[in-house]
Amino acid sequence: MVKKISVLAFGSLALAACNDPAASGGAGGARQEIRIMGSSTVFPFAKAVAEAFQKGDSNRKNPIVESTGTGGGIEAFCAGIGSQTPDIANASRRIKKSEFETCKKNGVTEIVEIQIGIDGIALGESIKGPGFKLTNAEVYKALAANPFGKPNLTKKWSDVNPALPNIPIAVFGPPKTSGTRDAFAELILEAGCKTDAATKALKETNEDKYKAVCHDIRTDGAYKEQGENDNLIVQKLSANPNMLGVFGYSYMEENSTTVRGVALENVAPNYGAIATGRYPGARPLFIYVKKQHVDKVPGIKEYVAEFVSAGTKGSYLTKLGLIAAPDDVRKKAFDAAANMTIIDGADLK
Amino acid sequence: MTDPNVQPARAPTDWSNPARQRLIKQRYAAERRFRLAGFFAVALSVLALAVLLVTMVGNGLNGFRQTELSVTFDLPTLTSGASADSLRGASADAAIRSMDLQGIVGLAVEQEYGSDSRDYLTANAPFLLRDMLQDDPDMIARKAKIWLPVASPIDIAYKGRGTAEAEKIAATLKANEKLRSSFNWNFLSASDATDPADVGIWGALKGSLLTLIITLAIAFPVGVFAAIYLEEYAPKNKLTDLIEVSINNLAAVPSIIFGLLGLVVFLTWFQMPRSSSLVGGLTLALMTMPVIVIAGRNAIKAVPPSIREAALGIGASPIQVVFHHVLPLALPGILTGTIIGMARALGETAPLLMIGMVAFISSPPGGFTDAATALPVQIYLWSDEVNRGFVEKTSAAIIILLIFLLGMNALAIYLRNKFETRW
Numbered sequence: 001m002v003k004k005i006s007v008l009a010f011g012s013l014a015l016a017a018c019n020d021p022a023a024s025g026g027a028g029g030a031r032q033e034i035r036i037m038g039s040s041t042v043f044p045f046a047k048a049v050a051e052a053f054q055k056g057d058s059n060r061k062n063p064i065v066e067s068t069g070t071g072g073g074i075e076a077f078c079a080g081i082g083s084q085t086p087d088i089a090n091a092s093r094r095i096k097k098s099e100f101e102t103c104k105k106n107g108v109t110e111i112v113e114i115q116i117g118i119d120g121i122a123l124g125e126s127i128k129g130p131g132f133k134l135t136n137a138e139v140y141k142a143l144a145a146n147p148f149g150k151p152n153l154t155k156k157w158s159d160v161n162p163a164l165p166n167i168p169i170a171v172f173g174p175p176k177t178s179g180t181r182d183a184f185a186e187l188i189l190e191a192g193c194k195t196d197a198a199t200k201a202l203k204e205t206n207e208d209k210y211k212a213v214c215h216d217i218r219t220d221g222a223y224k225e226q227g228e229n230d231n232l233i234v235q236k237l238s239a240n241p242n243m244l245g246v247f248g249y250s251y252m253e254e255n256s257t258t259v260r261g262v263a264l265e266n267v268a269p270n271y272g273a274i275a276t277g278r279y280p281g282a283r284p285l286f287i288y289v290k291k292q293h294v295d296k297v298p299g300i301k302e303y304v305a306e307f308v309s310a311g312t313k314g315s316y317l318t319k320l321g322l323i324a325a326p327d328d329v330r331k332k333a334f335d336a337a338a339n340m341t342i343i344d345g346a347d348l349k
Numbered sequence: 350m351t352d353p354n355v356q357p358a359r360a361p362t363d364w365s366n367p368a369r370q371r372l373i374k375q376r377y378a379a380e381r382r383f384r385l386a387g388f389f390a391v392a393l394s395v396l397a398l399a400v401l402l403v404t405m406v407g408n409g410l411n412g413f414r415q416t417e418l419s420v421t422f423d424l425p426t427l428t429s430g431a432s433a434d435s436l437r438g439a440s441a442d443a444a445i446r447s448m449d450l451q452g453i454v455g456l457a458v459e460q461e462y463g464s465d466s467r468d469y470l471t472a473n474a475p476f477l478l479r480d481m482l483q484d485d486p487d488m489i490a491r492k493a494k495i496w497l498p499v500a501s502p503i504d505i506a507y508k509g510r511g512t513a514e515a516e517k518i519a520a521t522l523k524a525n526e527k528l529r530s531s532f533n534w535n536f537l538s539a540s541d542a543t544d545p546a547d548v549g550i551w552g553a554l555k556g557s558l559l560t561l562i563i564t565l566a567i568a569f570p571v572g573v574f575a576a577i578y579l580e581e582y583a584p585k586n587k588l589t590d591l592i593e594v595s596i597n598n599l600a601a602v603p604s605i606i607f608g609l610l611g612l613v614v615f616l617t618w619f620q621m622p623r624s625s626s627l628v629g630g631l632t633l634a635l636m637t638m639p640v641i642v643i644a645g646r647n648a649i650k651a652v653p654p655s656i657r658e659a660a661l662g663i664g665a666s667p668i669q670v671v672f673h674h675v676l677p678l679a680l681p682g683i684l685t686g687t688i689i690g691m692a693r694a695l696g697e698t699a700p701l702l703m704i705g706m707v708a709f710i711s712s713p714p715g716g717f718t719d720a721a722t723a724l725p726v727q728i729y730l731w732s733d734e735v736n737r738g739f740v741e742k743t744s745a746a747i748i749i750l751l752i753f754l755l756g757m758n759a760l761a762i763y764l765r766n767k768f769e770t771r772w
Contacts, residue, residue: 033720035623037705044734047709048543054711055472058446064624064720065709067730084620320543 031083031296033061034303038073038090041119041183042285045317046090049307052316053299056306060299065090074288078103081292087300089288092119092183097348110291110342114304114333117311118323120249121183121281122269123262124234128241130165132157132262136280139264140192142169143223145216148196152218168222172233173246175225184246185215187281188264234259249274249281250321275326284325291340301340308337405744405751412745415533415546416507417496418469418522420457422478424489427453436486445482450475454497462522469518471500473535473547496529501546501738503528510737536745540711541727545738548731550749552713556626556706556721557695557753559714563630564637564694569687571634572641573676576683579642580649581671600639607636608700616704624705624720632700637690644686648679681765688761692754698725724750 036046043065050063068076070091077089078099085108089095095103095113103111123139125132141147142160157164174181193214194200202210217223226233233245238258245259249269252261261269264280273279287307294300310317311333313324324330335341363369428448435444454475458466474497481495482488499507506515507528522528539549575596583589611632615621621628652675660670701707707726714721722730728750731743 043709044543050709051472051543051711055476062711064705066624066705066707067709084616084623 032298034063034088034297034300035066035086036063036088036090036287037066037068037076037086038088038287039070039092039285040067041092042090042116042287043067044320045116045285045322046287046307048316048320049303049310052310053303053306056302060302063299063303074099075102077288077290078106078108080106081108081290083296085290087290087293087297088303091286091288092283094284094286095288095348097345100343100345100348104345108290108292112289112291112304112336112340113343114287114289114308114336115284115325115329116287116307116322116333117285117317117325118275118277119183119283119285119321120269120274120279120323121180121187122247122249122252122274122279123188123264123281124237124245124247124252124259124269125243125262126237126239126241127258127260128238129244129260130167130242132164132244133266134164134262135265136188136192137195138164138192140189140195140214143171143217144189144193144213145218146213148193148199149213152220155222167242170222170224170240170243171246172224172226172236172243173217174233180246180248181217183283184281185217187283189217190214191280248321249323250318271323272326274323275329282323284329285322289340291342294340301337304337308333405747407744408741409744409746409748411508412741412743412748413533413536414508414530415535416499416504416519417529417531418458418499418503419527419529420454420470420495420497421461422453422457422493422495423460424453424491424493427456428489431489433486433489436482436489441483441486445479450478454478462527469499469503471498471544471546473498473542473544496531498535498546499528501544501736504546505738505741508741510740536742540713541709541722541730542711545734545736545742548739548742550724550727550746552710553722553724553727553746554749554753555713556629556710557723559626559717559721560629560633560723561691561695563627563717564633565687565691567631567634568637568641568690572638572687572690573645573683575638575642576645576649577671577676580646581667581675596639596642600643602636603699604636604697605699605703607632608703610635611700612703622718622720624708624710624722625718626706626714626721626723627717628704629701629706629721629723630717632704633694633697636697636700637687637694640690640693641683641687644689645679645683648682648686649675651682652678677768680768684761684765684768688758691757695750695754695757696725698723698729701726724753 034050036050038046046065050065054060054062066073066086070089070093073086073089074091074095077086079085095111100111103109123132123134138160141152142154142157144152146152154160154169156166156168158166160169173184199210199213202213226236233247234251234255237243237245244262252259252269253271263269267273267279269279269281274282277284287304289300289304308330309315311322311324311330312318315324318324325333364373431444431448435441454470455467458469462469477497478495498504502511502515503519503522505511506519507523507530509516511519519528535547536549538551539547540552542548579589579593611628615628615631616623621631656674656678657670660674661667665673698707701723705720706722707730708720708722709730710720710722724746728743728746731739731746
């Protein structure tokens with residue numbers, strides 16, 4: 001009986017070892033495939049670039065992209081050099097000074113920083129809408145579950161600010177699982193939340209409480225979750241001119257005949273304002289490359305070059321929702337990718 | 350003096366008495382309520398299962414179908430007269446690579462369907478054409494009509510869930526009989542991709558298979574031997590009590606903890622390859638082992654002592670007692686425990702997150718040390734995708750996972766019955 005089991009086990013072992021023509025080779029010795037870890041916002045773009053990179057030359061190994069979040073990605077990236085650590089970290093923010101120091105301490109001294117584009121979240125309304133102009137603080141007071149720690153009693157926009165139209169607060173937006181929602185909370189709600197000095201001070205004393213006060217969105221029906229589908233939000237807006245919607249900027253651009261952006265802090269969401277970072281709902285996306293790995297793992301330079309060239313307007317990445325960076329930033333990225341210029345960390349925070 | 354054997358006289362129960370009647374009614378009602386409660390409990394779970402299966406199959410069956418577009422390739426013109434002979438022999442690979450197949454496919458589609466049609470086909474189409482040319486080099490010398498898979502927007506529009514714009518395109522193409530639906534073999538043979546029309550489950554399925562082989566190869570023997578030792582040989586003292594309690598606790602530890610353990614032990618200390626099914630299998634083996642030990646001990650305990658005594662009595666050595674008598678009798682129980690543990694391992698994603706198996710990997714693993722992903726991970730990754738074409742693929746992947754699970758259970762039941770009848 002024991003014999004039979006072992007025969008069975010070895011049989012299935014042999015079956016599993018059947019060769020796939022597309023399979024990557026064994027991992028004996030040095031690593032042959034590029035390892036990428038980090039931000040879930042950058043993940044879909046990194047995936048698309050990985051695919052294009054592999055399709056560009058069938059001799060290349062498929063890069064492996066992990067979605068661990070920016071912090072987790074940079075932590076692994078900074079753990080040291082060698083085949084156990086990733087070659088590239090994806091980040092939806094700049095690397096922090098402390099992370100850079102950790103990197104240095106662990107021997108990761110040569111880091112190349114490349115901004116691949118911009119992530120934009122816009123607040124929009126139907127073109128038949130009343131033409132809202134809001135500040136971050138007004139959006140926060142209207143949508144937070146507990147603005148500045150007190151229950152939210154506002155029902156109409158005019159309750160928030162008498163100068164605003166006398167219509168009920170109703171905003172369509174993505175659910176909790178969405179990265180767009182996170183970015184909306186981080187970029188717009190938190191900015192509005194910080195306008196109150198007492199709440200801002202809470203960040204130092206009780207960070208959890210601060211996060212809850214600043215990021216939690218009301219659940220009494222004023223904010224209507226619409227699933228992960230930004231297109232649906234756009235459609236609903238054109239049918240309900242008095243409502244607002246939160247969605248990725250690329251959807252607004254695509255549907256400019258039915259929706260228009262709501263100006264925040266007197267800046268309308270348009271390509272220029274987002275690309276230069278003047279619109280509050282915009283954040284730059286980065287990749288960090290370990291220069292010490294460039295000679296060890298084949299294809300890193302080509303992968304980065306592919307990423308940078310795909311970050312232009314109208315490319316496959318912008319179809320996935322990436323916003324191309326302004327020309328001077330792109331030029332800098334091109335140069336950094338071509339020359340592998342390392343950063344010295346002097347201007348990091 | 351009364352006779353102790355004579356019962357005190359007692360009137361027969363008056364069943365027609367209204368108070369009695371009410372009592373009887375109450376009893377029957379209680380009986381009915383109990384039966385109804387039981388029935389509803391079963392009905393609820395059957396309903397939940399039915400809803401799960403119906404939605405999965407309803408959503409997922411479309412995932413097994415792909416829409417194809419008919420494209421006419423005037424290959425002699427498109428390749429400016431490349432000869433079939435150049436595609437044979439040693440230089441064939443280089444010859445094919447030197448052709449701009451992507452451009453050729455784009456041009457052919459544009460010629461047939463107009464300038465807006467560049468995005469009709471999946472990014473995979475040029476590679477399919479390459480494979481066809483490799484199989485049949487003579488094709489290059491003639492005009493060929495080829496069915497190629499369409500990109501996701503048109504694919505889901507053809508299946509009736511697309512955007513208005515894509516549905517218009519699909520309707521026009523369908524009216525001209527340029528679209529057809531066929532079984533999606535690609536889904537069973539490919540790996541992850543960015544376009545839902547190109548994705549496949551084979552990479553994840555193979556990853557799961559390799560991972561489970563490692564898990565079984567480690568957890569089963571270690572678990573069974575631990576159970577045998579603890580039941581048959583170990584003295585009963587404080588130390589073995591402590592071990593027993595620890596094993597029971599280990600079986601209840603949340604799986605993410607095992608992921609952290611795997612990260613530290615296998616990746617950091619032993620420097621094993623990250624994301625590999627080897628590390629995944631070892632980590633899941635740590636998680637599965639306690640379940641097998643507990644089930645194994647219970648099964649061994651259930652073997653009657655008379656069997657052991659009889660075997661010892663006719664001169665069997667302790668090892669013969671264990672392997673000839675106790676183990677075959679206990680094996681059905683051990684296998685049941687093993688299959689529960691393995692099923693749990695098959696459905697686990699949390700520990701795999703820590704060791705890097707939650708990743709975009711676009712080729713199937715070639716061996717135990719290659720980067721791999723697993724079925725539940727793939728389902729999780731696809732369910733997170735924004736693109737609507739992934740909805741049906743997610744459900745289709747769940748169907749595959751359920752079939753895999755059923756297959757595993759069927760194997761266990763077969764083995765259990767086989768060993769049960771042998772003795």
